[in-house]
Amino acid sequence: MSAAALGSRAPRGSRVPGLGQLWLRSIRASFARRMAYRADLALDIAVTLLSELVGPAITLLIYGSTAGSGFPGWAMYEVLLIQSVFLMSRGLAFPLFMGLMYGVLDQVRSGRFELTLLRPRAPLLILVCQGIDPIAFTRLAGGVAIFAISLSHLPSPSAMGIAAFVLFFAFSLLVLFSLALFLSGTLFVWVGNGRVYELLDLLLNFAQYPLSIFPRAFGLALSVAVPVAMVSYIPASALLGRLDLTGLVAVPASAVFFLLSLLFWEKMRSKYTGADG
Secondary structure, three states: OOHHHHOEOOOOOOOOOOHHHHHHHHHHHHHHHHHOOHHHHHHHHHHHHHHHOHHHHHHHHHHHHOOOOOOOOOOHHHHHHHHHHHHHHHHHHHHHHHHHHHHHHHHHHHOOHHHHHHOOEOHHHHHHHHOOOHHHHHHHHHHHHHHHHHHHOOOOOOHHHHHHHHHHHHHHHHHHHHHHHHHHHHOOOOOOOOOHHHHHHHHHHHHHOOHHHOOHHHHHHHHOOOOHHHHOHHHHHHHHOOOOHHHHHHHHHHHHHHHHHHHHHHHHHHOOOOOOO
8 A cells, every 4th residue: 555545645845644633533523424314314214224234034935935945055044144244334334434335426516626635645535534424334233133143043153264254354345445445536537426436236145145145256257357256255254164265365355455455546546637638
């Protein structure tokens, strides 16, 4: 990662907030902004929770409809575990850094990105901090609840499985951040392309289900080329003791995917010509 990507660009002798201070200020500002419209906030939380639970609800319908229905080789609570990890990953990613996409979309469209470029911190860091939404951590609630219910109906995971799960879960957040970088980077050239959120949802839909239900070549692509399987399937498989070679290969693939996303974001940002360009 280059110094220009996330580091400080403050002039010598000037005083700017440290990274921790900047982070805390962003959280306080976001919280105050959301609390100003409490009715809207309550409605947003309710709608978000309901929409996040659509996937698990469909799984319950599939397994409860007729005897023997479901995903071959996967019990209902194993699939629900995958989907709970998916919800928890999103529940952390959206409040912490997924606001980056909206920030780029809004600032490039309105011409305010020039002001971000003039600030004494790297643009990527500023955009991530501006997009922090602590209220969005409520997304975690549904995921944590389903995670606990699923584990209560499955064999207790081993210590090694838990350790592997923690590691892969960290990589799941890295993959989500990489997707945010790739999609937000396109907005510097294709200004006002609000379809990026639809594209994100399309990609992440594949992460809600066992990889074995897809054709082998497509499943490999979801693990290596665009490693969305790391978002939920691979961490859940590690916890269940069902990790295979594909999951291990996805670790370096996710790291490379992250590095490529940083390079892509910086390359696309360099193409930004300003509001009058």
